[in-house]
Amino acid sequence: MRPDPGPDPSVAIPEPGAAVLPAYVLRVPTGPYRALNPLTKFVIAIASAVVAFGVRGWTGPLSVLVVTAAVALIAGVSRSLRRFVLATIPIVASILLVNAFLYPGATDVLFRVGPFAATGTGVTVALQAVLRVVAFALSVAVFSLTTATDDFLADMERRGTGRRLTFVIGSAIRTIPTMGSRAIEIVEAQRARGLDTEGSIRRRLRGIVPLAGPMVFGSLGEVEERTIALEARAFSAPVRRTAMRALPDSSTQRVLRWVVGLGSLVAVAVSVAGRFPLP
């Protein structure tokens, strides 16, 4: 411990949320929907997923689709949604083909292609599953396009989530791009040494070890350094960190979170019990 030099008049002691912090620390997201508290957006995203998958039939996925599309329009992210929708094409194609032509026990044949018959039941099931997948993908897209990771984690920590959990999530998200570029470097280095990424399955299977080895060993080597760095910065100190950023929240949003969260669970419960009034 350093001896306390006493209050220095030239340095302002930062109080939580005090105005002495530079603007880039305190900046809050602005704009429609983006300005909502990160937790509100997260609850909406999770509730959308729960309703899209949990409420059977047409109503669940369709209502999520409509609400999410409207939110995307309001937030001004509808153009960026295309990438997320395109990413669902493989599974959408698979759902349509497998269910339309090979739905177990369905006999109401619509048309035939060779030995396979498309059935009405199968097509209905397939379309519902496709709507569910697209609605879910859009709800994910709206959350990740309107919420900065730092904001979400800062807000979670201010609400009392453990520092360890927020560190794990934040660090993982930051590590992924670094490791991605390391993976590309390794692949190119191994290709230069003759790694076959185009040949037969047997040859490509052999590529696993020269690929996984350097990546895993290289990153495990960092564990020791990072552990020492964190311990030197009092990571396992038994006190809470001071939250410098307070993201705006309101009682309206708190009510909204409870209504949306509980509402989605009730809707799923009613649907599972078979008492959902809509198709």
Added chain:
Amino acid sequence: MAWLSRQFSTRVIVLIPIAIAINIVLGYTVQTILKLPIYLDSIGTILVGVLAGPIAGALTGILSNLIWQYAPGIGGGTIGPFAITAGVIGLLAGIWGQLAVYKSRPASGTQLLLAAIAAAVIVIVVVIPILNNPAYTDPNVGGYPSWVYTAAAVIAVVVAVVVAGFIYIRRDLAGLWVAVAGVVTGIIAAFVSAPISAIAFGGVTGGGTDLLVAALRQGGSDVLHASLGQGLFSDPIDKTITSFVVFMILSGLSGRLLARFPLGERLVRDRAA
């Protein structure tokens, strides 16, 4: 509580994000660059489970899938609902770690030969009930293509030979237990995944394994059983390969490094002998 907090030492807290990144980046690379029909997206999860314990492993699995789904710039796809499966895989890996499954057990002579044969037999015994599924064998259930049956049998034999060879060449009994752990993990993962796939995605996943789902349905299986049949085929193979990759990684790390993790003492070979 001491049992729980011991799993989350600072060293483990640092390892988990790296494990999550390994899961996501390696899973993506194997599937898109090497273009192999396996997932290999649980190496990090199993690594954390074995080094730290069941809860740490489960947390790594669940967070991997949620981050893969929701993180800005990385997110997308349909992996999120399978967070439950990933959690179960991490939990099981933690149990294997506590049972010291991955500990190196050098052996020689008859003992080694017996272990190699036992491992091969276990693989075959696990595969037989899957192959005896009426969808594969009964021509009355549907015009099931016989090449899939042949392919399944060939893959089973290849896996059995590789596992036995691995044990024999490395002169290490641990290979037997690693194979058992991988197969059991795969079977449980398949049972957890099938309902998720059936409820959320109409029974398919969007990958090459959907061909298998289609074939099983053609053979008369319902939605859930077709997904389960596909999972029981792919998952034990995938998890066995993953377990062996983790085993090779662990045996490549120094004892000094391993011993610092919560379950480290169950991985390092006894020096007394």
